[in-house]
Amino acid sequence: MAPILECKGLNKFYGGKQALKTIDLSLGRGRIVGLLGPNGSGKTTLIKLASGLLTPTGGEILIDGKQPGIETKKLVSYLPERTYLNDWMKVRDIIDFFCDFYGDFNKEKAYDMLSRLNINPNDRLKSMSKGTKEKVQLILVMSREAKLYLLDEPIGGVDPAARDYILRTIIGNYSEDSTVVISTHLIADIEPVLDYVVFINQGDIAMSATLDQIREEQGKSVDELFREVFRC
Amino acid sequence: MAWDLKNDRPIYTQLVEQIAIGIVSGNYPIGEKLPSVRDLASQAAVNPNTMQRALTELERKGLVHTQRTNGRYITEDNGMIEKVRQELAQEQISEFIQSMTKLGFKKTETVQLINKFMEEEK
Numbered sequence: 001m002a003p004i005l006e007c008k009g010l011n012k013f014y015g016g017k018q019a020l021k022t023i024d025l026s027l028g029r030g031r032i033v034g035l036l037g038p039n040g041s042g043k044t045t046l047i048k049l050a051s052g053l054l055t056p057t058g059g060e061i062l063i064d065g066k067q068p069g070i071e072t073k074k075l076v077s078y079l080p081e082r083t084y085l086n087d088w089m090k091v092r093d094i095i096d097f098f099c100d101f102y103g104d105f106n107k108e109k110a111y112d113m114l115s116r117l118n119i120n121p122n123d124r125l126k127s128m129s130k131g132t133k134e135k136v137q138l139i140l141v142m143s144r145e146a147k148l149y150l151l152d153e154p155i156g157g158v159d160p161a162a163r164d165y166i167l168r169t170i171i172g173n174y175s176e177d178s179t180v181v182i183s184t185h186l187i188a189d190i191e192p193v194l195d196y197v198v199f200i201n202q203g204d205i206a207m208s209a210t211l212d213q214i215r216e217e218q219g220k221s222v223d224e225l226f227r228e229v230f231r232c
Numbered sequence: 233m234a235w236d237l238k239n240d241r242p243i244y245t246q247l248v249e250q251i252a253i254g255i256v257s258g259n260y261p262i263g264e265k266l267p268s269v270r271d272l273a274s275q276a277a278v279n280p281n282t283m284q285r286a287l288t289e290l291e292r293k294g295l296v297h298t299q300r301t302n303g304r305y306i307t308e309d310n311g312m313i314e315k316v317r318q319e320l321a322q323e324q325i326s327e328f329i330q331s332m333t334k335l336g337f338k339k340t341e342t343v344q345l346i347n348k349f350m351e352e353e354k
Contacts, residue, residue: 032279164277171273174280192243195279212242212282221239 002065004029004148004179005050009059012045019045021204022059029147030176032193034211035183036222037200038230043183044081046200047150050181051078063148074103077146081153083137087125091136095121102144110143113169117162131158135166142169149180155189167193187223197222201230233259235276243278247286248293249320250276255295255306256317263308266296 005027012020020042027033035043048054049061052068063072085094091114098105114121117135125133134157141149155163170180171193184190197214199207206229207214211222218225233254237246251272254260266272266287273283287304290296294312296304307313332342 030281032281167277168274171277171280172270174270174273192237192276192278192282195281211279212244212285215240215242219240224239 001029002062003027004064005181006062006065007046007059008062010049010056010061011058012042012049012054013057019203020049021202023203023205025198025205025208027179027181027196029179030174031179031196032170032174033179033181033196033198034187034190034194034222035181035198035200036185036187036226037206039185041200042203043200044152045203047078047152047181047183050148051076051150075147077102077141077144077149079138079141079149079151079154083125083133085125085137087133090122090124091119092121094125094136094140098140098143104145106143106145110139113139113143116165131162134158135162138166142173145178147178149178151180151182153184154182155184155186163189187226188221191222194222199226199229233275235278237276237278244282244285244289247276247278247283248289251286251290252293252295252316253320256313256320260306262306262310262313264306266304266306268303 003026005025007023007025010020010023010025011018023046035046037043045054049056050063050068052073060067064075066072068076089097095107095110098110099107111121114136117139119128119132119136119139125136128136134154138151138154141151155166158166167190170182173180182190182194191211194211197207197209197211198205209217214222214225220228233250235247235250237243251260255262260266267275269280269284269287272287273280276283287296291298291304293316294309295307295316297307298304329339329342332345337345
Protein backbone atom coordinates (compact mmCIF):
# COMPACT_ATOMS: atom_id res chain seq x y z
CA MET A 1 0.00 0.00 0.00
CA ALA A 2 1.29 3.49 -0.87
CA PRO A 3 2.12 5.82 2.02
CA ILE A 4 -0.74 8.17 2.81
CA LEU A 5 1.47 11.17 2.14
CA GLU A 6 4.64 11.19 0.11
CA CYS A 7 6.89 14.04 -1.05
CA LYS A 8 9.48 13.40 -3.71
CA GLY A 9 11.93 16.22 -4.38
CA LEU A 10 9.12 18.61 -3.50
CA ASN A 11 9.90 22.32 -3.56
CA LYS A 12 7.92 25.54 -3.61
CA PHE A 13 8.77 29.10 -4.55
CA TYR A 14 6.60 32.17 -3.96
CA GLY A 15 7.99 34.38 -6.72
CA GLY A 16 11.70 34.51 -6.00
CA LYS A 17 11.33 33.39 -2.41
CA GLN A 18 11.88 29.72 -1.66
CA ALA A 19 9.38 28.48 0.93
CA LEU A 20 10.24 24.78 0.71
CA LYS A 21 13.61 23.36 -0.24
CA THR A 22 13.76 20.00 -1.96
CA ILE A 23 11.89 17.77 0.45
CA ASP A 24 11.57 14.00 0.60
CA LEU A 25 9.11 12.69 3.14
CA SER A 26 6.94 9.64 3.57
CA LEU A 27 4.19 9.28 6.18
CA GLY A 28 2.62 5.93 6.95
CA ARG A 29 -0.95 5.15 7.95
CA GLY A 30 -2.27 4.94 11.47
CA ARG A 31 -0.01 7.67 12.78
CA ILE A 32 -0.46 10.93 14.61
CA VAL A 33 2.28 13.17 13.28
CA GLY A 34 3.55 16.45 14.71
CA LEU A 35 4.72 18.92 12.08
CA LEU A 36 6.86 21.20 14.16
CA GLY A 37 8.89 24.27 13.31
CA PRO A 38 9.28 27.96 14.06
CA ASN A 39 7.15 30.65 12.38
CA GLY A 40 7.77 30.87 8.66
CA SER A 41 9.50 27.49 8.45
CA GLY A 42 7.16 26.14 5.76
CA LYS A 43 4.62 24.14 7.78
CA THR A 44 1.56 25.79 6.30
CA THR A 45 3.05 25.68 2.80
CA LEU A 46 3.53 21.92 3.10
CA ILE A 47 -0.01 21.43 4.39
CA LYS A 48 -1.46 23.59 1.62
CA LEU A 49 0.45 21.59 -0.99
CA ALA A 50 -0.96 18.37 0.49
CA SER A 51 -4.50 19.71 0.49
CA GLY A 52 -4.18 20.84 -3.12
CA LEU A 53 -4.51 24.56 -2.44
CA LEU A 54 -1.01 25.18 -3.78
CA THR A 55 0.82 23.48 -6.60
CA PRO A 56 4.47 22.45 -6.31
CA THR A 57 7.13 24.46 -8.15
CA GLY A 58 9.12 21.26 -8.56
CA GLY A 59 8.96 17.61 -7.56
CA GLU A 60 5.71 16.00 -6.48
CA ILE A 61 3.47 15.37 -3.55
CA LEU A 62 1.23 12.29 -3.48
CA ILE A 63 -1.75 11.48 -1.31
CA ASP A 64 -2.44 7.76 -1.22
CA GLY A 65 -0.30 7.53 -4.36
CA LYS A 66 -2.30 10.19 -6.23
CA GLN A 67 -1.57 13.80 -7.08
CA PRO A 68 -3.79 16.27 -5.16
CA GLY A 69 -7.12 16.72 -6.95
CA ILE A 70 -10.77 15.75 -6.69
CA GLU A 71 -9.99 12.17 -5.70
CA THR A 72 -7.61 13.14 -2.90
CA LYS A 73 -9.99 15.77 -1.54
CA LYS A 74 -12.31 12.90 -0.68
CA LEU A 75 -9.54 11.47 1.47
CA VAL A 76 -8.22 14.63 3.07
CA SER A 77 -9.89 16.60 5.83
CA TYR A 78 -8.14 19.94 6.14
CA LEU A 79 -8.30 22.48 8.94
CA PRO A 80 -6.90 25.78 7.66
CA GLU A 81 -5.27 28.25 10.02
CA ARG A 82 -7.93 30.83 9.13
CA THR A 83 -11.67 30.40 8.88
CA TYR A 84 -13.37 30.38 5.51
CA LEU A 85 -16.93 29.82 6.71
CA ASN A 86 -19.63 32.47 6.37
CA ASP A 87 -20.11 33.95 9.78
CA TRP A 88 -23.82 34.67 9.31
CA MET A 89 -24.48 30.93 9.17
CA LYS A 90 -25.78 28.89 12.08
CA VAL A 91 -23.70 25.89 13.17
CA ARG A 92 -26.65 23.66 12.24
CA ASP A 93 -26.64 25.00 8.67
CA ILE A 94 -22.89 24.64 8.32
CA ILE A 95 -23.20 21.01 9.37
CA ASP A 96 -25.82 20.43 6.65
CA PHE A 97 -23.49 22.21 4.24
CA PHE A 98 -20.63 19.84 5.14
CA CYS A 99 -23.00 16.87 4.83
CA ASP A 100 -23.79 17.90 1.26
CA PHE A 101 -20.14 18.47 0.45
CA TYR A 102 -18.51 15.39 1.92
CA GLY A 103 -19.79 11.84 1.57
CA ASP A 104 -17.83 10.79 4.65
CA PHE A 105 -19.30 13.40 7.02
CA ASN A 106 -20.67 11.89 10.23
CA LYS A 107 -23.44 14.20 11.43
CA GLU A 108 -24.06 12.32 14.65
CA LYS A 109 -20.41 12.67 15.65
CA ALA A 110 -20.54 16.40 14.97
CA TYR A 111 -23.60 16.95 17.16
CA ASP A 112 -22.13 14.79 19.89
CA MET A 113 -18.94 16.89 19.97
CA LEU A 114 -20.93 20.14 19.92
CA SER A 115 -22.89 19.09 22.98
CA ARG A 116 -19.73 17.93 24.80
CA LEU A 117 -18.23 21.38 24.23
CA ASN A 118 -21.49 23.15 25.13
CA ILE A 119 -21.95 24.77 21.74
CA ASN A 120 -25.51 25.54 20.70
CA PRO A 121 -26.13 24.39 17.09
CA ASN A 122 -28.54 27.30 16.64
CA ASP A 123 -25.88 29.94 17.31
CA ARG A 124 -24.45 31.89 14.44
CA LEU A 125 -20.67 31.91 14.00
CA LYS A 126 -20.78 35.70 14.15
CA SER A 127 -21.99 35.61 17.76
CA MET A 128 -19.19 33.34 18.94
CA SER A 129 -15.83 34.04 20.53
CA LYS A 130 -12.67 33.33 18.56
CA GLY A 131 -12.01 30.15 20.56
CA THR A 132 -15.54 28.80 20.09
CA LYS A 133 -15.31 29.41 16.34
CA GLU A 134 -12.10 27.42 16.30
CA LYS A 135 -13.80 24.59 18.16
CA VAL A 136 -16.63 24.53 15.60
CA GLN A 137 -14.16 24.33 12.73
CA LEU A 138 -12.22 21.54 14.35
CA ILE A 139 -15.45 19.63 15.03
CA LEU A 140 -16.38 19.91 11.35
CA VAL A 141 -12.99 18.63 10.25
CA MET A 142 -12.86 15.77 12.76
CA SER A 143 -16.42 14.66 11.95
CA ARG A 144 -15.32 13.40 8.56
CA GLU A 145 -14.19 9.78 8.25
CA ALA A 146 -11.13 10.80 6.28
CA LYS A 147 -7.86 8.99 5.58
CA LEU A 148 -5.67 12.03 6.18
CA TYR A 149 -6.42 14.88 8.55
CA LEU A 150 -4.32 18.01 8.09
CA LEU A 151 -4.70 20.26 11.10
CA ASP A 152 -2.93 23.60 10.83
CA GLU A 153 -2.58 25.06 14.34
CA PRO A 154 -5.71 23.35 15.71
CA ILE A 155 -5.39 24.17 19.40
CA GLY A 156 -3.84 27.64 19.48
CA GLY A 157 -6.90 29.62 20.46
CA VAL A 158 -8.82 27.23 22.67
CA ASP A 159 -8.78 26.95 26.46
CA PRO A 160 -6.85 24.12 28.19
CA ALA A 161 -9.97 22.11 29.06
CA ALA A 162 -11.19 22.16 25.46
CA ARG A 163 -7.64 21.39 24.33
CA ASP A 164 -7.70 18.21 26.44
CA TYR A 165 -11.05 17.24 25.00
CA ILE A 166 -9.82 17.84 21.45
CA LEU A 167 -6.70 15.74 22.00
CA ARG A 168 -8.81 12.95 23.47
CA THR A 169 -11.09 13.22 20.46
CA ILE A 170 -8.10 12.80 18.18
CA ILE A 171 -7.02 9.72 20.16
CA GLY A 172 -10.57 8.33 20.25
CA ASN A 173 -10.82 8.87 16.53
CA TYR A 174 -7.64 6.90 15.90
CA SER A 175 -7.82 4.25 13.24
CA GLU A 176 -5.12 2.07 11.75
CA ASP A 177 -5.66 3.37 8.26
CA SER A 178 -5.96 7.08 8.87
CA THR A 179 -3.21 9.54 9.69
CA VAL A 180 -3.45 12.87 11.49
CA VAL A 181 -0.90 15.60 10.83
CA ILE A 182 -0.88 18.39 13.42
CA SER A 183 1.15 21.53 12.91
CA THR A 184 1.68 23.52 16.07
CA HIS A 185 4.00 25.50 18.30
CA LEU A 186 2.31 24.17 21.43
CA ILE A 187 4.43 21.07 21.47
CA ALA A 188 4.31 20.25 25.19
CA ASP A 189 0.51 20.01 25.09
CA ILE A 190 0.31 17.58 22.24
CA GLU A 191 3.56 15.69 22.64
CA PRO A 192 2.20 12.52 24.32
CA VAL A 193 -0.44 12.20 21.60
CA LEU A 194 2.14 12.07 18.81
CA ASP A 195 3.98 9.00 17.68
CA TYR A 196 5.97 10.60 14.91
CA VAL A 197 7.62 13.98 14.67
CA VAL A 198 8.79 16.03 11.67
CA PHE A 199 10.95 19.06 12.46
CA ILE A 200 10.92 21.62 9.71
CA ASN A 201 13.22 24.63 9.58
CA GLN A 202 13.71 27.27 6.90
CA GLY A 203 11.86 25.15 4.37
CA ASP A 204 13.87 22.04 5.04
CA ILE A 205 13.23 18.89 7.05
CA ALA A 206 15.63 19.08 9.97
CA MET A 207 14.63 15.77 11.56
CA SER A 208 11.99 13.11 11.30
CA ALA A 209 11.75 10.30 13.83
CA THR A 210 9.38 8.59 16.22
CA LEU A 211 8.72 10.52 19.40
CA ASP A 212 10.11 7.86 21.72
CA GLN A 213 13.20 7.51 19.52
CA ILE A 214 13.91 11.21 20.07
CA ARG A 215 13.32 10.96 23.81
CA GLU A 216 15.49 7.86 24.01
CA GLU A 217 18.38 9.33 22.04
CA GLN A 218 18.24 12.85 23.42
CA GLY A 219 17.08 12.12 26.97
CA LYS A 220 14.66 15.01 26.76
CA SER A 221 11.21 15.83 25.49
CA VAL A 222 10.60 17.00 21.93
CA ASP A 223 9.47 20.32 23.39
CA GLU A 224 12.82 20.81 25.13
CA LEU A 225 14.71 19.72 22.03
CA PHE A 226 12.74 22.22 19.96
CA ARG A 227 13.62 25.06 22.34
CA GLU A 228 17.28 24.11 22.10
CA VAL A 229 17.46 23.66 18.35
CA PHE A 230 15.55 26.84 17.59
CA ARG A 231 16.92 29.01 20.38
CA CYS A 232 16.64 32.67 19.41
CA MET B 233 -5.80 5.57 37.65
CA ALA B 234 -3.78 8.78 37.47
CA TRP B 235 -1.12 8.91 34.80
CA ASP B 236 2.00 10.90 35.39
CA LEU B 237 4.32 11.22 32.41
CA LYS B 238 7.75 12.77 32.69
CA ASN B 239 9.57 14.60 29.93
CA ASP B 240 13.00 13.06 30.01
CA ARG B 241 12.18 9.47 29.07
CA PRO B 242 10.35 7.62 26.31
CA ILE B 243 6.61 7.56 26.93
CA TYR B 244 6.18 3.84 26.35
CA THR B 245 8.63 2.83 29.13
CA GLN B 246 6.71 5.05 31.53
CA LEU B 247 3.43 3.46 30.49
CA VAL B 248 4.90 -0.01 31.07
CA GLU B 249 5.99 1.09 34.55
CA GLN B 250 2.70 2.68 35.48
CA ILE B 251 0.55 -0.20 34.31
CA ALA B 252 2.90 -2.56 36.18
CA ILE B 253 2.39 -0.46 39.31
CA GLY B 254 -1.37 -0.58 38.66
CA ILE B 255 -1.19 -4.38 38.57
CA VAL B 256 1.04 -4.73 41.63
CA SER B 257 -1.13 -2.37 43.66
CA GLY B 258 -4.28 -4.24 42.71
CA ASN B 259 -5.65 -1.32 40.74
CA TYR B 260 -5.88 -3.80 37.88
CA PRO B 261 -6.91 -6.96 39.76
CA ILE B 262 -5.33 -10.32 39.08
CA GLY B 263 -6.87 -12.23 36.19
CA GLU B 264 -9.07 -9.29 35.19
CA LYS B 265 -9.52 -7.97 31.69
CA LEU B 266 -7.58 -4.83 30.79
CA PRO B 267 -9.38 -1.94 29.07
CA SER B 268 -8.84 -1.77 25.30
CA VAL B 269 -5.78 -0.08 23.81
CA ARG B 270 -7.96 2.80 22.66
CA ASP B 271 -9.53 3.31 26.10
CA LEU B 272 -6.20 3.10 27.88
CA ALA B 273 -4.63 5.52 25.38
CA SER B 274 -7.54 7.89 25.84
CA GLN B 275 -7.32 7.73 29.65
CA ALA B 276 -3.59 8.40 29.62
CA ALA B 277 -3.95 10.93 26.76
CA VAL B 278 -1.21 9.21 24.77
CA ASN B 279 -0.86 7.92 21.24
CA PRO B 280 -2.57 4.54 20.73
CA ASN B 281 0.51 3.13 18.99
CA THR B 282 2.61 4.05 22.02
CA MET B 283 0.10 2.35 24.33
CA GLN B 284 0.09 -0.70 22.07
CA ARG B 285 3.87 -0.86 22.33
CA ALA B 286 3.69 -0.67 26.13
CA LEU B 287 1.16 -3.51 26.26
CA THR B 288 3.31 -5.64 23.97
CA GLU B 289 6.19 -5.09 26.37
CA LEU B 290 4.02 -6.08 29.36
CA GLU B 291 3.07 -9.21 27.46
CA ARG B 292 6.72 -9.99 26.87
CA LYS B 293 7.33 -9.63 30.60
CA GLY B 294 4.45 -12.00 31.26
CA LEU B 295 2.33 -9.56 33.25
CA VAL B 296 -0.52 -9.59 30.75
CA HIS B 297 -1.57 -12.06 28.10
CA THR B 298 -3.79 -11.91 25.07
CA GLN B 299 -6.76 -14.15 24.72
CA ARG B 300 -7.43 -14.64 21.09
CA THR B 301 -9.85 -11.96 19.82
CA ASN B 302 -11.01 -11.36 23.36
CA GLY B 303 -8.61 -8.70 24.58
CA ARG B 304 -5.87 -8.65 27.17
CA TYR B 305 -5.96 -10.06 30.68
CA ILE B 306 -3.80 -9.53 33.75
CA THR B 307 -1.74 -12.57 34.61
CA GLU B 308 -3.05 -14.97 37.26
CA ASP B 309 0.48 -15.85 38.31
CA ASN B 310 0.91 -14.41 41.81
CA GLY B 311 4.61 -15.27 41.80
CA MET B 312 5.12 -13.19 38.68
CA ILE B 313 3.35 -10.20 40.21
CA GLU B 314 5.41 -10.55 43.42
CA LYS B 315 8.61 -10.62 41.34
CA VAL B 316 7.65 -7.39 39.59
CA ARG B 317 6.67 -5.88 42.95
CA GLN B 318 10.16 -6.63 44.27
CA GLU B 319 11.76 -5.16 41.14
CA LEU B 320 9.76 -1.96 41.49
CA ALA B 321 10.75 -1.71 45.17
CA GLN B 322 14.43 -2.11 44.23
CA GLU B 323 14.08 0.73 41.72
CA GLN B 324 12.48 3.02 44.30
CA ILE B 325 15.21 2.28 46.83
CA SER B 326 18.01 2.80 44.35
CA GLU B 327 16.52 6.15 43.26
CA PHE B 328 16.19 7.21 46.88
CA ILE B 329 19.76 6.23 47.74
CA GLN B 330 21.00 8.17 44.72
CA SER B 331 19.12 11.29 45.85
CA MET B 332 20.53 10.95 49.37
CA THR B 333 24.06 10.52 47.98
CA LYS B 334 23.56 13.74 46.03
CA LEU B 335 22.69 15.45 49.31
CA GLY B 336 25.98 14.18 50.73
CA PHE B 337 24.70 11.38 52.99
CA LYS B 338 26.70 8.17 53.32
CA LYS B 339 24.76 4.92 53.12
CA THR B 340 25.11 4.25 56.86
CA GLU B 341 23.86 7.75 57.65
CA THR B 342 20.89 7.24 55.35
CA VAL B 343 20.01 3.98 57.09
CA GLN B 344 20.24 5.73 60.48
CA LEU B 345 17.94 8.48 59.24
CA ILE B 346 15.42 5.96 57.99
CA ASN B 347 15.43 4.14 61.31
CA LYS B 348 14.99 7.40 63.21
CA PHE B 349 12.15 8.41 60.89
CA MET B 350 10.43 5.06 61.45
CA GLU B 351 10.78 5.42 65.23
CA GLU B 352 9.18 8.85 65.16
CA GLU B 353 6.37 7.65 62.93
CA LYS B 354 5.24 5.14 65.54
